[in-house]
Amino acid sequence: MKKTKIELLSPAKDLECGIAAIDCGADAVYIGAPAFGARAAAGNSINDISKLVKYAHKFWVKVYVTVNTILYDDELGDVRDLIKKLYEIGVDAIIFQDMALLEMDIPPIQLFASTQTHNYDPERIKHLDDIGIKRIILARELSLAKIRDIRQAVNAELEFFVHGSLCVCLSGQCYMSHAITGRSANRGECAQPCRMEYTLIDGNGKVIVKDKHLLSLRDLDLSAYLNDLLEAGITSFKIEGRLKDIGYVKNITAYYRQKLDAIIEHNNLYQRSSTGYSVIPFEPDPERTFNRGYTSYFLDGKDEKISSIDTPKSKGKYLGTVLSVDRLGFTIDTYETIIPGDGICFLDEDGELAGMSVNRVEEDKILTSETKGIKAGAEVYRNYDKSFEDELKKECTRKIRVNITVDETGRALCVTAVDESGIKISKTFETQKTIAENESKADETFRKQFSKSGGSLFEVTGVKLNFKQPIFLPIKAINELRRTILELLEKERAKKYKVENLELRVANSSINKTELDYKANVVNKLSLKFYKDSGAEKIEEGFELQKDFSGKTLMTCKYCIKDELGYCPQNTDEKLDEPLYLSNGGKKYKLIFNCKDCKMEIIHS
Structure with a gap:
């Protein structure tokens, strides 16, 4: 039976952070592009991303780059050029939000639909799958039952956040930061209004809760649910944190590496999607680095x-x-x-x-x-x-296990190296060999020198010698044989690694909607074309292009303040005088509760 490859996906604020994540056991890393990423403060140069790609691919670790903001018309050319550069340096996939990318003339690089594309609605997810999107990053608010249903309905890979900070609003649907400060979350510039203090006021002006962080959520930790998520159909387990420091990334990556390895060890249905193993010089503990509970x-x-x-x-x-x-x-x-x-x-x-x-x-x-x-x-x-x-601060190390066999062939020695993935390389070396006077010492010297891997990415875990008679070679000569065969093995591994291309089917897709409001986030001509070609007839321009926000929904949340404070009508007869309002800095925001769908909306007054 073919095993399912599972992926631990870690964040990389920068090159150093990305390498540390790989060394601590990540199967893939995601990093911000120089621009157009959902964390504007976490951009990286093409040169640094290229260095990360080269290091990652040695272990068959993948590198995904975020280009997941909405785009204005005057930026489309720059984005196209950026994606071309990312493709040329070997990036494995682009994480995107704006549907304009699907209408661009770009190389056939894999496209992953960011949570910013609002992957909560099953119809929306099915549409992305029909287009040919390789992977869909699901909304954090989904239940296991809903994930199972989605898995049955689509062919795309499914990625899910398992750890880190939570947005209180459904991803891609938050307009509060832009309304308050002009800094748009959909442009990578969120001012985090969800972390501010608010006062909750009822319909009569009575203060229910004063000056509390009523929209601030705890951090996500699904480490106890990894088996459940696997069974539901998730194959990529994502850690949030492209603004987190290197210590946090090392700790959380190592923690989930241990959890996933334990699952793989006891279940032969799964295997890692990358190669190598990590040596962790600390005991991971998520409570000992940044967390809000x-x-x-x-x-x-x-x-x-x-x-x-x-x-x-x-x-x-x-x-x-x-x-x-x-x-x-x-x-x-x-x-x-x-x-x-x-x-x-x-x-x-x-x-x-x-x-x-x-x-x-x-x-x-x-x-x-x-x-x-x-x-x-x-x-x-x-x-x-x-x-x-x-x-x-101690360094983690990552190595690939390899076995070496040395065969005597006439006047030559044939050295064969086979790594843990079954990649094999052999080379025959003409050498001046002499019969050893001390057989045990000669064999010991061969094994000892071949077992040293120096600064390479390999760890030699076994050395087999097939000699007719004990052979003596100077240590310098043995070391040269080892260095050469390991260099050849590394080159052979590089040949085996292939970046997958994308095949889109945009022309065959339909969204089954004729009207789209501002929540479709259409702010450029190409995304407008995409939705029109997909069947939409009336499309409202995106929130960021509008001037009047009166009556607009600024946030749509699965989180409910009434429920959190103990006033959910399903659990208590105690009622509040509605409508309720959140107040901050002299501004009031009306709350609307959709109890049927268990959602809360925050409305601009």
């Missing part, structure tokens, strides 16, 4: 709090409860080891996140520069773990 979101039914309304910042790992406080510090009930240099945080008496650095630790007492705001009974978290951060 974790949630499984809506994957298996919402039965937990999913917001982080007290703070949008990282709280880190829970340490324990404060027992007593004096002017020098405080004592804490904890099993964790706390050291000088750690950063700790807590909610003060006003409900605000406060923090401080640890100066000294004396037995169970934490000495700090100040103790303002901390009280007995406070829950304390560590949001900077000095010991762990020091561990994360």
Whole structure:
């Protein structure tokens, strides 16, 4: 039976981060292009992306580049030229949002539909599949049941976020940042209004909740659901974080590498999509790097709090409860080891996140520069773990296992190398060999020198010698044989790696809709043509081209404030006087609740 290849997909803020992710076990990495990526602050030069591609492909790791913003007419030529350059340097796929790419004259590079293409609606997903899109990155809000249904309906590969920050709005449907600041999320410039403080007001002007981060969600952690996702049809497991630091990427990549390897080891239905193994010099722990607390979101039914309304910042790992406080510090009930240099945080008496650095630790007492705001009974978290951060600075290494056989053939030696993927290379070397006086020492020298892999990407795990008589060669000569055969093997591996091309079927697609509103994100002539050719007759221009936002839906959320605060009508008879409003900076936003579909909309007033 053919095994299903599964992929661990890690973020790369830059070249250094991408290489670290690969070394920690990523099967693929995604990185921002010089421009037109959904994280404008995470762009990279063509030269750096080329270096990443060359390094990644040594391990058959794939590199995907994000060109996932909506595009204006005067940018289309630049985008076309950019994609051509990315194709020429061997990038494996483009992650895109704007349908203009499907109308461009671009090389046959694979196209992956970003979550920004709003891959929540089954009809929308089926349309992308009919076009011939290689992979569809599904919306984070989907349940396992819905993922199973999608898998049955489409042929495309399915990718799903399993870890990292969550957007409160359905991806590609958030216009709040642009409405407030002029910085569009669909242009890679989100001002993160979902992390701001809001006051919730009822229809009579009564304050229900004051100055809380009511739209700020916890971070996603689906590490306990990897088997379920595999069975539902997901084959690419994505870690969010193109703005995260290198330590975070190393930690989370290594953590999910261990989880997926354990599944592969105990289930012969699956195999890794890349080659090599990683040596991790630390014990991965997602709670010890950036996190706002974790949630499984809506994957298996919402039965937990999913917001982080007290703070949008990282709280880190829970340490324990404060027992007593004096002017020098405080004592804490904890099993964790706390050291000088750690950063700790807590909610003060006003409900605000406060923090401080640890100066000294004396037995169970934490000495700090100040103790303002901390009280007995406070829950304390560590949001900077000095010991762990020091561990994360150590380099991970990635190697490919190879076996070497040396055969004596007349006056020559034939050296054969076979790697873990079955790639094989042989070369016959004419050499001045002499019969060894000490057989065991001669064999030991051959094995020892051939087992050294130096700075190559290989680890020699086995050496077999087929000699009629013990042979003596100088160590320098043996080393040269080894270097040569490993260099040839690396070149042979490079020949075996092929970047797949794309075959689109745009002319045969239909969206089964005659009218599209601004949420289709049409802001250029090519995407307009795409939708017209797909059957749409009336198409509203995109939000970013409009001047009047009155009455427009700024966010559509699966997350519901009423439910989060305990006012869901399905669970309680207690009612709020609606309509409800969110207030921030003198502006009010009306909330509309669609209880049938369990969605909440935020409306521009």
